[in-house]
Amino acid sequence: MISKCMSLVQMGPPDPILGVTEAFKRDTNPKKMNLGVGAYRDDQGKPFVLSCVRKAEAQIAAKKLDKEYLPIGGLAEFSKACSQLALGPDNEVLKSGRSITIQTISGTGSLRVGANFVSRFHNASRDVYLPKPSWGNHTPIFRDAGMQLKAYSYYDPKTCGFDFKGALHDISKIPEKSVIVLHACAHNPTGVDPRPEQWKEMAALIKKRNLLVFFDMAYQGFASGDIDRDAWAVRDFIEQGHNILLSQSFAKNMGLYGERVGGFTVVCKDVEEAKRVESQLKILIRPIYSNPPMNGARIASTILNTPELYKEWLVEVKDMADRIITMREMFVSNLKKEGSTHNWQHVTEQIGMFCFTGLKPEQVERLIKEFSIYMTKDGRISVAGVTSANVGYLAHAIHAVTK
Amino acid sequence: YNLLELISFLSFFFFFLLACYFLCFRFFLSSWWTEVQMGPPDPILGVTEAFKRDTNSKKMNLGVGAYRDDNGKPYVLSCVRKAEALIASKMLDKEYLPIGGLGDFNKACAELALGPDSEVLKSKRSITVQTISGTGSLRIGANFLSRFHTVARDVYLPKPSWGNHTPIFRDAGMQLKAYRYYDPATCGFDFTGALDDVSKIPEHSVIMLHACAHNPTGVDPRPEQWKELSAVIKKRKLLVFFDMAYQGFASGDIDRDAWAVRYFLEQGHNVLLSQSFAKNMGLYGERVGGFTVVCADAEEAKRVESQLKILIRPIYSNPPMNGARIASTILSTPELRSTWLEEVKGMADRIIKMREMLVTNLKKEGSTHNWQHVIDQIGMFCFTGLKPEQVERLTKEFSVYMTKDGRISVAGVTSGNVGYLAHAIHQVTK
Numbered sequence: 092m093i094s095k096c097m098s099l100v101q102m103g104p105p106d107p108i109l110g111v112t113e114a115f116k117r118d119t120n121p122k123k124m125n126l127g128v129g130a131y132r133d134d135q136g137k138p139f140v141l142s143c144v145r146k147a148e149a150q151i152a153a154k155k156l157d158k159e160y161l162p163i164g165g166l167a168e169f170s171k172a173c174s175q176l177a178l179g180p181d182n183e184v185l186k187s188g189r190s191i192t193i194q195t196i197s198g199t200g201s202l203r204v205g206a207n208f209v210s211r212f213h214n215a216s217r218d219v220y221l222p223k224p225s226w227g228n229h230t231p232i233f234r235d236a237g238m239q240l241k242a243y244s245y246y247d248p249k250t251c252g253f254d255f256k257g258a259l260h261d262i263s264k265i266p267e268k269s270v271i272v273l274h275a276c277a278h279n280p281t282g283v284d285p286r287p288e289q290w291k292e293m294a295a296l297i298k299k300r301n302l303l304v305f306f307d308m309a310y311q312g313f314a315s316g317d318i319d320r321d322a323w324a325v326r327d328f329i330e331q332g333h334n335i336l337l338s339q340s341f342a343k344n345m346g347l348y349g350e351r352v353g354g355f356t357v358v359c360k361d362v363e364e365a366k367r368v369e370s371q372l373k374i375l376i377r378p379i380y381s382n383p384p385m386n387g388a389r390i391a392s393t394i395l396n397t398p399e400l401y402k403e404w405l406v407e408v409k410d411m412a413d414r415i416i417t418m419r420e421m422f423v424s425n426l427k428k429e430g431s432t433h434n435w436q437h438v439t440e441q442i443g444m445f446c447f448t449g450l451k452p453e454q455v456e457r458l459i460k461e462f463s464i465y466m467t468k469d470g471r472i473s474v475a476g477v478t479s480a481n482v483g484y485l486a487h488a489i490h491a492v493t494k
Numbered sequence: 495y496n497l498l499e500l501i502s503f504l505s506f507f508f509f510f511l512l513a514c515y516f517l518c519f520r521f522f523l524s525s526w527w528t529e530v531q532m533g534p535p536d537p538i539l540g541v542t543e544a545f546k547r548d549t550n551s552k553k554m555n556l557g558v559g560a561y562r563d564d565n566g567k568p569y570v571l572s573c574v575r576k577a578e579a580l581i582a583s584k585m586l587d588k589e590y591l592p593i594g595g596l597g598d599f600n601k602a603c604a605e606l607a608l609g610p611d612s613e614v615l616k617s618k619r620s621i622t623v624q625t626i627s628g629t630g631s632l633r634i635g636a637n638f639l640s641r642f643h644t645v646a647r648d649v650y651l652p653k654p655s656w657g658n659h660t661p662i663f664r665d666a667g668m669q670l671k672a673y674r675y676y677d678p679a680t681c682g683f684d685f686t687g688a689l690d691d692v693s694k695i696p697e698h699s700v701i702m703l704h705a706c707a708h709n710p711t712g713v714d715p716r717p718e719q720w721k722e723l724s725a726v727i728k729k730r731k732l733l734v735f736f737d738m739a740y741q742g743f744a745s746g747d748i749d750r751d752a753w754a755v756r757y758f759l760e761q762g763h764n765v766l767l768s769q770s771f772a773k774n775m776g777l778y779g780e781r782v783g784g785f786t787v788v789c790a791d792a793e794e795a796k797r798v799e800s801q802l803k804i805l806i807r808p809i810y811s812n813p814p815m816n817g818a819r820i821a822s823t824i825l826s827t828p829e830l831r832s833t834w835l836e837e838v839k840g841m842a843d844r845i846i847k848m849r850e851m852l853v854t855n856l857k858k859e860g861s862t863h864n865w866q867h868v869i870d871q872i873g874m875f876c877f878t879g880l881k882p883e884q885v886e887r888l889t890k891e892f893s894v895y896m897t898k899d900g901r902i903s904v905a906g907v908t909s910g911n912v913g914y915l916a917h918a919i920h921q922v923t924k
Binding site for chain 2: 099138148155199203232234303342346349357360368370371373379380
């Protein structure tokens with residue numbers, strides 16, 4: 092009976108990124124490198140738990156708190172600090188109370204709640220415009236929520252940089268009231284971000300087209316090392332009058348990956364609208380998971396709300412960003428030392444955890460087979476997987492397949 | 495003079511238009527959510543809100559769906575604290591769990607429900623994924639059914655059922671229907687009505703069963719009744735979805751509480767199963783649960799697993815680690831598991847004792863009503879049989895808070911307040 096139904100369930104395609112890690116694990120080459128991993132590694136190639144996180148955990152443990160359910164919208168102190176981090180504590184939006192921020196299951200959970208909300212309440216349009224390319228999971232998130240996916244030009248493979256003209260051109264044609272997803276900083280997977288003056292033009296054009304802006308900010312602090320600088324685009328758009336949707340993640344910038352800490356914000360017209368939106372977000376969330384997990388939110392909240400821990404966090408997130416930037420520089424100088432004549436400027440111009448090397452699938456294939464260097468087929472590497480010990484080998488291998 | 499007037503008028507008019515334009519433009523731009531209505535307030539939350547505002551020192555909150563100790567305080571299990579200390583000392587990292595969650599947790603979770611000697615587990619013909627407690631598990635199941643159980647859209651819930659079941663299945667795209675379950679005349683199980691309704695359910699429909707400690711009534715079928723239900727359900731070829739949120743918490747015995755689930759499996763039902771560790775391990779806010787699909791064979795289980803992952807990834811990518819580590823540590827560390835079994839029995843026993851004390855006190859008060867159902871019902875909740883007007887009086891005159899359907903959380907009763915509760919209930923029912 093039920094077997095008949097289940098027999099129609101097909102084996103799903105294997106996850107592309109997981110496949111990289113699986114193959115990496117099987118490889119016995121001592122020089123192997125896993126550059127698929129989307130998680131920060133220290134200079135020994137090890138996972139890194141921030142010291143401010145350990146301290147926050149100790150503080151929390153000492154309080155012997157109970158484990159009662161959080162409210163549907165999550166830990167209030169967390170949500171408040173989360174929105175302040177993104178918008179800046181003096182933001183007019185926060186002062187007027189015209190936004191609602193709820194705790195979510197990291198960035199993915201935030202995007203999905205947003206997608207579901209848009210699907211249910213944004214009746215003016217079913218279309219969500221993603222940059223080309225975008226994070227792979229954006230597509231199923233919006234699609235499973237009932238939205239239609241479209242794209243606007245973003246990455247220019249010729250320059251390995253931002254296709255500003257192409258983006259403006261495409262955006263100028265987006266039908267009014269469509270949803271447009273913007274990566275706030277450290278674009279995933281390309282690492283290519285617009286410059287401030289480019290953001291300004293985009294903001295003006297998007298306003299003209301009357302689009303609903305949905306910012307995905309998964310790397311605040313992690314991109315440049317400066318939390319205000321990384322949030323600049325979000326804040327500028329709000330100043331320009333865009334009432335945005337915003338997803339935040341603390342997976343990378345606080346290293347809280349598996350604790351699943353994130354926030355979803357809706358900037359509204361006024362307090363009254365924010366209250367209506369909040370009530371509907373709760374109605375939407377209750378039948379998905381009832382209320383969010385407490386542990387990570389308590390850690391993040393403790394860090395954001397305890398001055399010494401907050402300071403320490405800013406230093407640690409800057410260190411992570413700096414190490415990434417250093418690896419980019421070492422990578423390029425090693426390539427030059429190897430004798431590569433290609434232009435690798437984009438490696439140091441791109442920002443954040445990922446780098447679109449510009450390598451072709453055949454070259455990626457060779458890197459895997461001949462050098463045990465693993466990355467996704469699109470030539471994306473996680474710079475977090477590069478260390479001062481293996482950057483030379485990486486440069487050597489890449490030179491070998493591109494000379 | 496007239497020309498000047500005209501010019502100033504025109505300039506004013508021009509700027510007026512400009513101002514209107516910008517105002518309207520900003521207004522227009524700023525109003526994405528004008529059509530969003532204020533949602534209805536949560537009924538249970540409303541009870542707690544009113545309770546908090548009440549200044550009566552004798553007030554009782556019997557709406558709360560969380561265990562309280564005999565001092566009315568939230569209770570963190572000692573095995574949980576020990577597990578936390580063990581985990582902290584390991585200085586583990588915080589890397590992402592797999593999409594399906596912590597492998598050790600999933601294994602222990604399935605074993606707890608099915609029993610370690612389960613043929614299903616031995617043949618590896620089931621898949622268990624870690625979920626965001628019971629709600630997350632039910633929703634994953636609902637989404638999975640919606641996507642793959644294309645032969646039927648209908649989900650049959652017992653009448654009544656947990657309030658959140660309805661929006662869970664509805665938002666997942668299923669249709670809700672019901673079968674008789676609770677008999678208000680007896681405050682017990684409407685066995686005849688249930689069999690009658692179940693026998694008429696169209697083939698291949700999904701039927702939701704509460705494994706133990708039915709929420710909100712506390713009314714569970716007896717084993718021989720479960721056997722008959724199983725036979726009718728099999729005959730109707732229904733897809734069984736068990737919701738087990740109270741294993742161990744109902745009778746105090748984890749095997750006894752899982753009996754119906756295991757019996758159905760023995761009878762050949764390939765069930766869907768949601769488990770929660772919110773109550774039985776007191777892990778409420780850590781959000782620990784499991785979702786299991788029992789399949790025809792290992793190959794089918796692999797296919798189902800791959801599709802569950804594809805479904806989960808765009809909802810939350812991977813589940814929260816902390817609670818799963820705690821639960822896994824408890825289930826797989828012999829001393830902690832023993833402690834846990836004692837503590838969960840302790841919680842269940844306290845609830846059972848409060849039920850008995852409530853009835854004893856009601857008799858002492860002089861009540862002539864039959865309160866047997868209070869003792870016959872099981873788990874955290876008790877359907878008192880009180881009518882809305884009586885509930886209203888309890889709230890207004892005695893500051894005793896419960897939901898309008900007369901449901902009380904026995905967890906909110908203590909030896910310190912059971913006398914007051916009995917007195918109040920007698921007053922509104924004599």
